[in-house]
Every structure is written in C-alpha cells, then in structure tokens.
Amino acid sequence: MTSIQDIEAAVEQLAPEQRAQFRAWFAAFDSQEWDQQMEQDLDAGRLDWLADEAMADLVGIGTHAQYDQLLTK
Numbered sequence: 001m002t003s004i005q006d007i008e009a010a011v012e013q014l015a016p017e018q019r020a021q022f023r024a025w026f027a028a029f030d031s032q033e034w035d036q037q038m039e040q041d042l043d044a045g046r047l048d049w050l051a052d053e054a055m056a057d058l059v060g061i062g063t064h065a066q067y068d069q070l071l072t073k
Contacts, residue, residue: 002010014022041047 011019011022038047
C-alpha cells in the first residue's frame with residue numbers, strides 16, 4: 001500500500017482539472033462510506049435517542065425523559 005505522503009505527493013502533481021476530478025471522486029467515496037455507517041447505526045438503533053429528542057422538541061416537551069413519560073401514558 002502506498003503511504004499517505006506518496007498519495008499527497010501524487011495529488012500535488014495533478015493538473016487542476018485532474019484535482020477537480022479527484023475531489024469529486026473522493027467526495028462521492030467519502031459520502032458513500034458515511035452513508036453506510038449511518039445506515040448501520042440506524043439499523044442498530046444507535047440513533048433512536050436523537051429521533052426521540054427531535055420529537056420531544058417538536059411537540060414542545062423539551063427533554064427526552066419527559067417525552068418518554070408522554071409515550072408511556
């Protein structure tokens with residue numbers, strides 16, 4: 001595998017148009033990786049607390065604990 005320094009040096013040698021293509025490719029690559037992690041976190045329920053907080057704010061409850069109490073009534 002090429003080292004980070006080798007990759008940096010190669011990117012520095014790219015023409016401006018090639019750097020633009022590389023940036024577009026890397027942004028898509030990075031976004032896809034991030035999307036996959038988000039999907040895994042959603043499926044595992046690791047972001048449920050965030051949705052609960054948003055719903056509590058939306059209905060004017062204010063806190064996650066108060067929203068939970070509302071749901072259990």
